[in-house]
Amino acid sequence: MSKNLSIVNKDLKEERDKINFNVEEFTNWFYGGAEKVKEKKYIENYFLSDKDLNLELDTSYLSYKDKYEEAVRRSIVVYKKLYKLHNEMGGTHEDFVKIMENLRFTMGAINPEGNPFVLHFSMFALTIMNMTNDEQKAEWLPRIFNCNILGTYAQTELGHGTYIQRLETTATYDPKTKEFTLNSPTLTSYKWWPGNLGHTVDHAIVMAQLYSQGKCHGIQPFIVQLRDSETHKPLPGIDIGDIGNKVGFQTVNNGFLGFKNVKVPYKNMLMKNSKLLEDGTFIKPKNAKLNYGTMVIIRVHMIIDAACRIAKATTIALRYSLVRRQSPINPNEIEPKIIEHITQQNKIFPGIAKAVVFKCMADYLTKLHLSITQEGNTGNLARMPELHALSCCLKAVCTNEDAKTVEVCRLSCGGHGFLRSAGLDDVYRNSTAAQTYEGENTVMLLQAARFLIKSFNEARNGGSLTEGVKYLFDFIGRNGKREIFDNSINGILRAIQAAAAGRTYIAWKHIEDDKRHNSIEVATNLAGVHLTKAAELHGYVCLLQVGIEEIEKIIRNVSPALGLVFKNILELFAVDLILNKIGDVIQHVDISNEDIEKLEKQMETLFKFFRTSAIGVVDGFDFSDPIIDSTLGSYDGNVYENLINAARKSPLNQEDVNRTFHLYIKPFMKSNL
Numbered sequence: 265m266s267k268n269l270s271i272v273n274k275d276l277k278e279e280r281d282k283i284n285f286n287v288e289e290f291t292n293w294f295y296g297g298a299e300k301v302k303e304k305k306y307i308e309n310y311f312l313s314d315k316d317l318n319l320e321l322d323t324s325y326l327s328y329k330d331k332y333e334e335a336v337r338r339s340i341v342v343y344k345k346l347y348k349l350h351n352e353m354g355g356t357h358e359d360f361v362k363i364m365e366n367l368r369f370t371m372g373a374i375n376p377e378g379n380p381f382v383l384h385f386s387m388f389a390l391t392i393m394n395m396t397n398d399e400q401k402a403e404w405l406p407r408i409f410n411c412n413i414l415g416t417y418a419q420t421e422l423g424h425g426t427y428i429q430r431l432e433t434t435a436t437y438d439p440k441t442k443e444f445t446l447n448s449p450t451l452t453s454y455k456w457w458p459g460n461l462g463h464t465v466d467h468a469i470v471m472a473q474l475y476s477q478g479k480c481h482g483i484q485p486f487i488v489q490l491r492d493s494e495t496h497k498p499l500p501g502i503d504i505g506d507i508g509n510k511v512g513f514q515t516v517n518n519g520f521l522g523f524k525n526v527k528v529p530y531k532n533m534l535m536k537n538s539k540l541l542e543d544g545t546f547i548k549p550k551n552a553k554l555n556y557g558t559m560v561i562i563r564v565h566m567i568i569d570a571a572c573r574i575a576k577a578t579t580i581a582l583r584y585s586l587v588r589r590q591s592p593i594n595p596n597e598i599e600p601k602i603i604e605h606i607t608q609q610n611k612i613f614p615g616i617a618k619a620v621v622f623k624c625m626a627d628y629l630t631k632l633h634l635s636i637t638q639e640g641n642t643g644n645l646a647r648m649p650e651l652h653a654l655s656c657c658l659k660a661v662c663t664n665e666d667a668k669t670v671e672v673c674r675l676s677c678g679g680h681g682f683l684r685s686a687g688l689d690d691v692y693r694n695s696t697a698a699q700t701y702e703g704e705n706t707v708m709l710l711q712a713a714r715f716l717i718k719s720f721n722e723a724r725n726g727g728s729l730t731e732g733v734k735y736l737f738d739f740i741g742r743n744g745k746r747e748i749f750d751n752s753i754n755g756i757l758r759a760i761q762a763a764a765a766g767r768t769y770i771a772w773k774h775i776e777d778d779k780r781h782n783s784i785e786v787a788t789n790l791a792g793v794h795l796t797k798a799a800e801l802h803g804y805v806c807l808l809q810v811g812i813e814e815i816e817k818i819i820r821n822v823s824p825a826l827g828l829v830f831k832n833i834l835e836l837f838a839v840d841l842i843l844n845k846i847g848d849v850i851q852h853v854d855i856s857n858e859d860i861e862k863l864e865k866q867m868e869t870l871f872k873f874f875r876t877s878a879i880g881v882v883d884g885f886d887f888s889d890p891i892i893d894s895t896l897g898s899y900d901g902n903v904y905e906n907l908i909n910a911a912r913k914s915p916l917n918q919e920d921v922n923r924t925f926h927l928y929i930k931p932f933m934k935s936n937l
C-alpha cells in the first residue's frame with residue numbers, strides 16, 4: 265500500500281497496534297495471491313505516478329464540457345502507458361487482461377466520474393471476441409486492440425431498454441448490393457444511453473431488427489462505422505450526440521444515435537450465432553439468446569465491482585469512525601471514538617462482511633461462467649439458463665446491497681460524509697447506476713424468478729434440479745411443515761432457504777390460482793411482487809451458501825488468527841442477513857422469540873470480536889490514498905487537516921471577495937429593499 269508519509273493519527277495508530285492477524289495475508293487472499301498484490305501495486309503506481317495525468321486538478325469543480333475533455337486527455341495518457349507496459353510485460357493476451365483488471369481501481373481514481381473509453385475495452389471488444397466468425401475476428405480484433413477504431417455497444421433505445429425484442433432500429437438486407445440499410449423509423453427507435461457514444465467513439469455494435477426476404481428475424485448485432493476516421497464528423501445519415509447531464513457518470517459520454525438509410529456491408533453482421541447467407545437466407549442460432557452473451561459476461565463482472573465499491577465505502581466510514589470522537593457514552597468520561605456507539609458498528613461492520621462474501625461469490629461465478637462458456641464452445645448449451653438466472657439474480661441483489669451499503673456509509677460519516685471530498689458521492693453514483701444498467705434490477709429479479717418457478721414445478725414433479733436450487737426439494741419434502749430453526753451457520757442457511765422456497769411456493773400458488781381466470785402471463789404479472797421477493801431471497805441463499813463453502817476452504821488454508829477473522833465475518837454476514845429477513849423467515853420457519861433474541865445477542869458478541877479486527881480488514885482491502893481519494897478515509901486518519909486543506913482548494917477561496925458582492929449583494933444590502 266502506498267501509505268501517506270505524514271504521521272498517522274494516534275487513535276488510528278492505537279487501533280492498528282491491536283490488530284491480531286496478519287493484514288498482508290488478508291490482502292493476498294483478496295487479490296488472489298502475493299504475486300497478484302505485487303502486480304496490482306506495481307501497475308497502480310506505474311499509472312498514478314505519471315505527472316502528465318495532473319491528478320492535482322480536482323475535476324469536480326470543472327464544467328460539464330471541461331470534465332469530459334479532461335477525462336479524454338487523462339484516458340489517452342493511461343492507454344498509451346497501458347500499451348507500453350503491455351509490451352514490457354511480454355505482450356500476451358494474459359498480460360493485457362492483468363493490466364485491465366488492475367486498471368478497474370486505478371481508472372476510478374483518474375476519472376472519478378467515469379471513463380469515456382470504458383465500453384471500447386469492455387462490451388465492444390467482448391462482443392467482437394465472442395460473436396464473430398474467424399474472418400471477422402481477423403478483420404476487427406487487431407484494429408480494436410491497436411485502438412485504430414474505437415467502439416461502443418448500442419442496444420438501448422429511447423423507447424426500449426428492457427424489452428429488447430421490441431427494439432425498433434431496422435437493418436434490411438439487399439442480396440443484390442450485399443448491404444444492409446439501417447434506419448431509425450421512429451423517434452423512439454433512436455439509440456439512447458450507450459456509453460462513449462456521444463462524441464468519443466467512431467464505431468458501434470448496433471443491435472437492430474434484421475429484415476431479409478421480407479421477414480423479420482429478430483435483433484442481431486452489426487458493426488457500424490459512425491464517424492469519419494480522419495475528421496470524426498458523423499457519416500452521412502448518422503444523427504449523433506451526447507444525452508446531457510445525468511445523476512452520475514458525467515464523463516462516460518452516453519449518447520444518442522439515429523440512422524437514415526445508412527449502408528452497412530454484408531460482412532459487418534456478426535455471424536457466430538445467427539447466420540445470413542449472401543442470398544438472404546437466415547439460419548437460426550442454436551439458442552436465440554446467444555446474442556445476449558455480452559450482457560451475461562458484464563453482469564458476472566458487476567459482482568466484483570459491487571464488492572469493491574462496498575470495500576471502498578466501508579474503508580472510508582470505518583477509518584473516520586476510529587478518529588472521530590463525539591457524545592460521551594458515560595456522562596463523566598471523555599467523548600469516545602464514534603465506533604464505540606453500537607449503532608455505528610451496526611452501520612459499518614455488516615458492510616465489511618458483505619464485501620468479503622460478495623468477493624467469494626464473484627470468484628465462484630467467474631469460475632462457473634468460464635466452465636459454462638467452455639461447454640458452450642463445444643455446442644453444449646444446457647446450462648445457459650442456469651447461468652443467466654444466477655447472474656441476473658446476483659447482479660440485482662449485489663448492486664442493490666451495494667447502493668444501500670454505500671449510502672449507510674455516507675450517513676455514518678455525518679455531515680462530513682456529504683462533502684465531495686469525503687469520496688463517497690462518486691461511489692454512490694456508480695452503485696446506483698449499476699442498479700439500472702445491464703438490466704434494471706426488478707427485471708433481473710423477475711428473470712431469476714422464472715427459473716425458480718420452473719425449478720419448483722420440476723421439483724413437484726419429481727424431476728431433477730441444479731445444485732443451487734435443490735433446497736426446493738427440502739421444502740416440498742416437509743409437506744407444509746415448517747423448518748425447525750437451529751442457531752448454527754448451517755441452521756441460518758436452512759432458514760433462509762426455507763424462506764426462499766416458501767416465497768417461491770407463494771408466488772407459484774398465486775400464479776396457479778390466477779391462471780383459472782387469467783392467462784399465464786397476466787397471472788405471472790399479478791404474482792410479480794412475490795416473484796421478486798423469492799428471487800431476492802434466492803440470491804441471499806446463493807451468497808450464504810457460497811460464502812460458507814468458500815470461507816470454509818479459506819479457513820483451511822490461512823493462519824489460525826486470520827481463520828478466526830473469516831469465521832467472524834461469515835457469522836456477521838449470516839446473522840445480519842437473518843435478522844434483516846426475519847419477517848420472511850417467521851413465515852416459513854419454526855423460530856421462537858427467544859431464538860431471535862439469541863440472534864440479536866449473538867450479533868453484539870460478533871461486533872465485540874470484530875471491533876479489533878475491523879481496521880485490519882479494511883486496511884487489507886489495500887486501497888492506496890490516491891484510490892480511496894477521501895479526506896475522511898486516508899490511511900493517516902488526519903481527517904480535520906485533510907478537510908480544511910480540501911476546503912481551501914475550493915475555487916471560491918482563491919480570492920477574498922467574490923465579484924458577486926459588488927455586483928449584486930452590496931447593492932441589494934444598500935437598497936433598503
Ligand SMILES: CCCCCCCCCC/C=C\CCCCCC(=O)SCCNC(=O)CCNC(=O)[C@H](O)C(C)(C)COP(=O)(O)OP(=O)(O)OC[C@H]1O[C@@H](n2cnc3c(N)ncnc32)[C@H](O)[C@@H]1OP(=O)(O)O
Nearest residue numbers: 425426427428429553556572573648649652701702703714
Ligand atoms: C473501487 C471501486 C471500483 C468500481 C469500478 C466501477 C467501474 C464501472 C464500470 C462501468 C462499466 C460499464 C459501463 C456501463 C455499461 C452498461 C451497458 C448496458 O447497460 S448495455 C444494455 C443492457 N441491457 C439489458 O441488460 C437489457 C435487459 N433485458 C434483457 O436482458 C432481456 O430483454 C430479458 C432477459 C429481460 C428478456 O429477454 P427476452 O428476449 O424478451 O426474453 P423472453 O422474456 O422472451 O424469454 C425469457 C427466456 O429467455 C431466457 N433468457 C433470456 N436471456 C438469456 C440469456 N442471456 N441466456 C440464456 N437464457 C436467456 C430466459 O431464461 C427465459 O427462459 P424461459 O425458459 O422462457 O423461462
Ligand SMILES: Cc1cc2nc3c(=O)[nH]c(=O)nc-3n(C[C@H](O)[C@H](O)[C@H](O)COP(=O)(O)OP(=O)(O)OC[C@H]3O[C@@H](n4cnc5c(N)ncnc54)[C@H](O)[C@@H]3O)c2cc1C
Nearest residue numbers: 417418419420424425426457458459697701702703704706
Ligand atoms: C449509466 C447507464 C449506462 C448505460 N449504458 C448503456 C450502454 O452502454 N449501452 C446500452 O445499450 N444501454 C445502456 N444503458 C441502458 C440500460 O441498459 C437501460 O436503461 C436498462 O436496461 C433499463 O432499461 P429501461 O431504461 O428501458 O428501463 P424500463 O424498462 O423502462 O424501466 C422502467 C421501470 O419499468 C419497470 N419494468 C420494465 N419492464 C418490466 C417488466 N417486464 N416487469 C416489471 N417491471 C418492468 C422497471 O422495473 C422500472 O421500474 C445504460 C443506462 C444507464 C443508466
